[in-house]
Amino acid sequence: MLYASTRSGGTASPHSGDRRPARARRLLRASLATLLTTGLLGLAAQASGAAPRSDAAAAGHDPVIMIPGMTGSPATMNAMKSDLQTNGWPADRLFTWTDSSSMTQDLAKAARELSAKVDQVRDRTGADKVVLATWSASTLAARYYIKNLDGADKVSQYIGIAGPQHGTANNGCQWYVSCQQFASPTTPFLRALNSPSEVPSNDRVDYLTIRSTADRNATPTDTAALAGADENYLMSGAAAPNHLMIVSNAAALAKMRSFITAHEND
Structure with a gap:
């Protein structure tokens, strides 16, 4: 018998006496409801394969550093930056940059400046690695950084767009x-x-190149491909972009996005 009170005649009154039994029952029912809800949520998470997300997972994509070619300014890469942001990349993980000479001087020196930029981005975002999205001459500075400096441990993916990876026949710029x-x-x-x-440290870095048959700057067309890359993407046909337009071309940007997401867990 739980806290039942009795009348003077000895029979229990359903309305009088200590109110604690009702309160205890309410607390018990609330506890059971909480346990049931927690259990159901746990089962739902197991069924969906969900798991608690760490801070690193919540951060999403690796930061992307977008680098223009010779004489280009960081603003040259704004179309690429806008495209990534429109497609889910957080603004605070997107960076446009070039070296102090706008890729006109020694590309080994540009690579050393890139090393400092990568460290700055990693410190700012807390990311272990970055994606390098490069165009034209900067494709070479980025590869130099990965091969000869400390880039292999700090770069997850290399995107080389219209790069003179094996030189170019259109070389009338040798001043x-x-x-x-x-x-x-x-x-x-x-x-x-x-x-x-041609793809240093490819056990740690994923490589994509994008080239176009309409490119008259990086020629011949296949100069922009890298032996051993994860993917060498060729754009051809009437819609193929020229050297200047390739970094804002919708198809080229879609290929870059799909490659990045496909290799993020490599």
Whole structure:
């Protein structure tokens, strides 16, 4: 018998006496409801494969550093930045940048400046690694950074768009040191960069190149491909973009986005 009170005649009164039994029952029912709700939520999470997200997981994509080519300004990459943000990349993980010479001087020096930028972005975002989205001459500075400096441990993905990876026949710009460095496939800079592998540390870094048959700056077309890359994407046909338009071309940007998301857990 739980806290039942009795009348003088000895029979229990349903309305009088200590109110604690009713309160205890209410507390018990509330506890059971809480346990049931918690259990159901746990089962739902198991069924959906959901798991508590860490701070790192909640942060989402690796930060992306977008780098223009020779004489380009960071604003040149604004279309790419806007496209990524429109498609779910947080604004605070998107960065446009170029070196102090706008990729016109020694690309090894540009790579050293890139190293400092990568460290700055990692410190600012708390990310372990970054994605390098490069165009034209900056494709070479980024590869130099990965191969010869500390980039292999700090870069998750390399995107090389319309890069003179093996020199270019359109090399009438040799008043710039960088242009001298990629004036042909046999320059000392490119021979060293492309040997023994064109995709250094590819066990840690995923590589995508994007090239176009309409490109008249990085020629011939296949100069922009890298042997051993995870994917060398060729754009051809009437809609293929030229060298200037490729970094804002919808199809090229869609390919870049799909590659990044497909390889984020590599």
